[in-house]
Amino acid sequence: MSFTKVAVLLFDEIPLFEASVPIAVFGERRSGLPEFDVRAVAAEGGPVRTDIGITLAAPHGLDAVDDAELVVVPTWRRPSGGPPPAEEALEALRRAHRRGATVVGLCLGTFVLAASGLLDGRRATTHWRYAPLLASMHPAVEVQPDVLYVDEGDVLTSAGSAGGIDLCLHLVRRTYGPRMANEIARSLVVPPHRAGGQAQYVDHPVPPPSTGDPLGETLDWALRHLDRELTVDMLSAHAMMSRRTFDRRFRRATGTTPAQWLLHQRVLQAQRLLETTREPVERVARSVGFASAVALRPHFRRQVGVSPTAYRETFGTAPEADVSRTV
Template structure:
């Protein structure tokens, strides 16, 4: 069996020294299922830990009806979870795989929240996947800690739980005894990470191959988020100029030239621009160029060098640091994940 001492991958935050202790192998996994939850997310930890695979540990997975009785999914299917909350009291790993809705008028029950608090207090590893982070946040266990959830809901998580340090751009956060993940497949990433940190890369790789999924994905949520910077409406000079700029990104565009085209002084242009978009003209241009490069990587098989020039960068070398800073991975890695037919020559 491989050593559990593994280097944390890039998509996780480093464990906080104040909380982190070396992870012990786990064998008993309690999965807390709430009413009206999405079926796919609910099944993720069961799929990762519940199947018997040659060469991997046998985990005891307990599907727990966190609110008692059958569990109804958001698709109307009913699940007969065989365990009650008592089954989580001695589990090594307690997972909240998802939640019905962050804005649900039905909050998590006090009994379920107490089970999670007791699990943490006795030294179990407590995990939330996707929207399950809202349940974990309701326990108070995430106060003062970094955490993540699906990128669509990170702002809501921050507003509902201001004491949580929300990280919107990572696939998961490992704080040692508490871990949180991003959206649906981010839950798979985190579950494989749990295996990897306790049982090593070979075991995690075996499970990943069985699931036909990468054992580790590069980057974070940033590569999945559409980040359009709002532009002023067409029909006013500023909006018309920016619409023109979007059609000429491959050209050398300066802020002074855009201001002149809008028949404004540079100072007026800058002020109007910030009021309309919330950012500077230079940052808007850079952002739009990276977005254009993303779309070209998704829809064409042109070499990265050519795409860089079409997006207004001097070369692929000039594109890469800006692309990585905003998207989280290199242009070539992005194309590999989201692109169409492979190019004959990729940078």
């Protein structure tokens, strides 16, 4: 679902930085990009006090949620203390969801969505420190404590401050395409895309290939040879490590498994080719390491949300003249 009207629900005693995340992503006017109507909403009425005593005068009440296409709860006061969310705010979230709005909980905002019942029977995440508490308070929620964000279609949740930025950029990418998401990411000076399944934190960052680290060199080599069949054994052999050592180092550096990382990189490269060329989908699939377009399709849909053909129709920019040469 497309969106331009964004309601950001602010509760009392919230952290200031987390509260500003969706406003930073959607609120700035950027040349050549759609303008979002961002509404800061006092979810419990009156001025909003942050956790360090700064008072915010949110200009909107809960009635501003009623026609918003995207409703974001950017954070929440510490869930182990203080009063629960106001019932009026929870009902506003339920009404928004019933009429088809996308509802998002960032970081501790997931607790508010859980209190509304919108996460019952769904996967969700929050900051890793509070994931066990979320699971104990809301047993009907399938808590995933290690991921950056979870996209359940019309209800999405994220972990931590940076995870909130990742999820907001994911929403832009999902709705308006990678070019717009990349432009916003560039203005914020943040990475344009981190996959939702990536771990919330890793022990060591991925070393660049220029450092001479065999892991960084192997990842760079893999990215240049995605058209080949690449197995974990092949990667570990290229890095001159045992399979067990390679697996352990890879997880520490990336927060995911080698197989999951490879699959994600293949789909990302397929996106780039669909955006910039008129190559048939079958040829795109083979060029990024899939046996056929049929093999690519379920992985692409799972990661991107639409089929490769639908993605190209929306985001492809190659000249139409190229079609006659490639079909």
